[in-house]
Amino acid sequence: MARGRARKTIGITLMIAGLLLAGYVGLTYWLEHRNEPPSTPAPPEQNTPAASDISVPGVPAGWTKTPTGNPGIWSGVDYTNPADPKQKVSYVYSLCMGCVMEPDPFAKGQNVPDPLVALPSDALDKRVADDHLSATYTLSTKPYPTYGKIKVEKDENGDYKGYSTLEVTLPPDDQALTQKILNGGKDPGS
Numbered sequence: 001m002a003r004g005r006a007r008k009t010i011g012i013t014l015m016i017a018g019l020l021l022a023g024y025v026g027l028t029y030w031l032e033h034r035n036e037p038p039s040t041p042a043p044p045e046q047n048t049p050a051a052s053d054i055s056v057p058g059v060p061a062g063w064t065k066t067p068t069g070n071p072g073i074w075s076g077v078d079y080t081n082p083a084d085p086k087q088k089v090s091y092v093y094s095l096c097m098g099c100v101m102e103p104d105p106f107a108k109g110q111n112v113p114d115p116l117v118a119l120p121s122d123a124l125d126k127r128v129a130d131d132h133l134s135a136t137y138t139l140s141t142k143p144y145p146t147y148g149k150i151k152v153e154k155d156e157n158g159d160y161k162g163y164s165t166l167e168v169t170l171p172p173d174d175q176a177l178t179q180k181i182l183n184g185g186k187d188p189g190s
Helices: 002-033 103-107 172-182
Strands: 064-070 074-081 084-094 124-128 134-139 146-154 160-169
Touching: 064 084, 146 172, 160 172
Parallel strands: none
Antiparallel strands: 064 074, 074 084, 084 160, 124 134, 134 146, 146 160
């Protein structure tokens, strides 16, 4: 009986001594190296572009440009036709990567974006492009329909970093201009 108690006491004593030694080694290392710069540079801070730096090709000259957004999270611009403010072009750039991920696969570690996830629930005519990273859609807005395009954005390393949307609200007889703006300022078919 005394032998069992002695073994138990020795075991507990050794365990405590081991923990104290590990703590001492960790503390000593930290004290010696706390003022050293990190061996790897910190990643660059991700920021959205400033709204003043954003331009949308194809928007007619003379339209009013209004910055929008919450800097660092999302930024954008709205262009409106001064002759008819219901004619509008909106561009948004967001760093929200989770916004274009299906919740269940994302929770399981499957980080495959789906641009349709970030669309409004009332979006119509949703079509995903062959690259599966962009899509087009329509919103039934009054008095003019809105045609939109969403694109999952990547950084220079190919990592997903957010998404952008471009929405064009013009009269139905201005489809050529709508398509030009959605096509990055290029005339359709060029």
